[in-house]
Amino acid sequence: MVVYRHSVIFNAPIKFVYDWWTDYREDDPQLYGASYRRIILEKSKKRAIYASNKKGSDGNEKLAVRIVTLSPSTFSWHLDNVAEEDLEKGEYRLKKLGKDRTKLEMVFRNTWKSGPSPSKEEYEAETKATWDAFAPALERDYSMKV
Numbered sequence: 001m002v003v004y005r006h007s008v009i010f011n012a013p014i015k016f017v018y019d020w021w022t023d024y025r026e027d028d029p030q031l032y033g034a035s036y037r038r039i040i041l042e043k044s045k046k047r048a049i050y051a052s053n054k055k056g057s058d059g060n061e062k063l064a065v066r067i068v069t070l071s072p073s074t075f076s077w078h079l080d081n082v083a084e085e086d087l088e089k090g091e092y093r094l095k096k097l098g099k100d101r102t103k104l105e106m107v108f109r110n111t112w113k114s115g116p117s118p119s120k121e122e123y124e125a126e127t128k129a130t131w132d133a134f135a136p137a138l139e140r141d142y143s144m145k146v
Contacts, residue, residue: 001110001111002109002110002111002112002117002118002119002120002123003107003108003109003120004107004108004110004120004123004124004127005105005106005107005108006106006108006124006127006128006131007103007104007105007106008103008131008132008134008135009097009101009102009103009104010101010102010103010104010135010138010139010142011100011101011139011142012100012101012102012138012139012142013099013100013102013142014075014094014095014096014102015075017075017094017102017104017138018072018075018094020138020141020142021077021092021104021138022070022072022077024038024040024043024048024050025038025040026038026039026040026050029052031133031134031137032130032133032134033133034054036052036053036054036055037052037053038050038051038052039051039052041065045070046069046070047068047070048066048068048070049065049066049067049068050065050066050068051064051065051066052064052066056084056085057085057115062083062084062085063083063084064081064082064083064084065081065082065083066079066080066082067080067081067082068080074093075093075094076093076094077092078091078092079091084113085112085113085114086110086111086112086113086117087111087113088108088109088110088111089108089109090106090107090108090109091106091107091108092104092105092106093105093106104131106131108123108127110123
């Protein structure tokens with residue numbers, strides 16, 4: 001198992017950040033330049049379930065289903081990712097840093113099913129690139145709202 005962490009700060013209030021992150025849309029992957037498609041299977045105030053196909057380590061498409069349990073009262077959510085190559089759990093917690101600043105802290109636990117797992121450094125680099133790419137989109141949406 002590999003445990004890795006990441007955090008990012010957004011220039012937007014905590015409620016806006018929570019609502020933005022947990023609206024789960026099919027086009028979310030395109031916000032950070034991904035080409036795969038997300039299929040929403042269920043979406044409610046308590047849970048989101050979605051599936052996607054992404055290239056695996058062998059270059060072939062691999063199915064992943066993600067179950068997200070939402071906790072709006074604590075501005076947090078939990079991810080269970082069940083994929084062909086790996087299993088992953090993620091904890092997401094928002095912290096208010098001021099009126100219009102919010103920090104998202106994430107901890108992931110990934111278990112690779114077969115073959116060599118990517119290193120902690122590889123996971124962290126991919127996570128940083130993905131999540132940091134979301135920041136401009138979130139802040140742009142917030143600035144359009146105020």
